[in-house]
Amino acid sequence: MFPLNADSFRHGFYVIGRRGHFLWGTFWGYLRCAWWGVQLGHGCRFHGRARFRRYPGSRVTIGEKCTFLSSPQGNLIGVNRPCMISTMTSRAQVQLGNACGFSGTVIAAFKQVVLGDEVICGANTLITDSDWHPEDPRSGLPLPVIIGNHVWLGVNATILKGVRVGDNSVIGACSVVTHDIPADVIAAGNPCKVIKPLEITSPLAESARGLRLALGAGGAPRR
Numbered sequence: 715m716f717p718l719n720a721d722s723f724r725h726g727f728y729v730i731g732r733r734g735h736f737l738w739g740t741f742w743g744y745l746r747c748a749w750w751g752v753q754l755g756h757g758c759r760f761h762g763r764a765r766f767r768r769y770p771g772s773r774v775t776i777g778e779k780c781t782f783l784s785s786p787q788g789n790l791i792g793v794n795r796p797c798m799i800s801t802m803t804s805r806a807q808v809q810l811g812n813a814c815g816f817s818g819t820v821i822a823a824f825k826q827v828v829l830g831d832e833v834i835c836g837a838n839t840l841i842t843d844s845d846w847h848p849e850d851p852r853s854g855l856p857l858p859v860i861i862g863n864h865v866w867l868g869v870n871a872t873i874l875k876g877v878r879v880g881d882n883s884v885i886g887a888c889s890v891v892t893h894d895i896p897a898d899v900i901a902a903g904n905p906c907k908v909i910k911p912l913e914i915t916s917p918l919a920e921s922a923r924g925l926r927l928a929l930g931a932g933g934a935p936r937r
């Protein structure tokens with residue numbers, strides 16, 4: 715409990731204002747998702763105005779209790795754009811798990827982008843399965859991006875086409891991920907490489923690992 719002084723007054727004011735932003739943002743968030751035909755689970759929260767664009771015939775599904783921070787005040791680490799979730803072709807699919815957090819995160823699918831549960835996307839992260847400009851012969855083909863459960867993407871991380879990140883792994887700030895990253899590691903850099911194994915796990919990651927072992931598939935999910 716804070717003592718009653720100018721600091722606690724400022725803090726209380728900030729907390730009340732933040733809750734107000736969430737209420738207003740969440741109202742608009744659910745409305746925008748309904749407009750765009752985005753399937754949004756219960757208990758999601760929005761701060762600022764997330765942008766959605768679902769190409770006709772494509773699918774965007776978002777799990778329960780996800781948080782979208784789309785304004786600079788939403789995350790003091792520095793969000794410099796709204797969250798933007800889009801599908802770019804009629805066969806594209808974006809599937810986001812439960813309890814994920816997004817801060818100025820851009821997710822765009824020409825084919826498929828899948829995120830597991832409890833994925834933390836730091837400020838201004840980009841996840842895309844394509845080089846965009848499909849008409850340009852210098853572009854490669856779109857390839858699915860699959861991010862496991864309880865993955866943490868550091869601020870400004872970029873995940874490019876065809877990448878799989880295994881459960882529980884951490885991707886360092888400003889990393890550019892061009893190849894698969896296994897489960898339970900810290901990886902960073904451009905191009906992103908494994909730095910060290912990770913000893914800390916979550917109950918969710920533990921159960922996911924148990925399932926992988928039971929199925930005889932260690933490490934990152936298989937392509």
Ligand SMILES: CC(C)(COP(=O)(O)OP(=O)(O)OC[C@H]1O[C@@H](n2cnc3c(N)ncnc32)[C@H](O)[C@@H]1OP(=O)(O)O)[C@@H](O)C(=O)NCCC(=O)NCCS
Pocket residue numbers: 791834835836837867868869884885886887888889900901902903904909
């Ligand atoms: C990835 C991270 C969690 C690793 O932290 P850590 O376990 O304490 O690792 P260390 O700081 O000991 O770094 C280990 C090595 O990786 C390198 N490294 C760490 N982060 C890096 C990064 N983002 N890019 C490139 N190299 C990195 C270090 O230089 C060090 O290299 P060295 O062994 O040659 O000296 C941390 O560096 C990071 O990126 N944090 C930012 C998280 C973030 O964005 N949070 C806010 C948004 S949610």
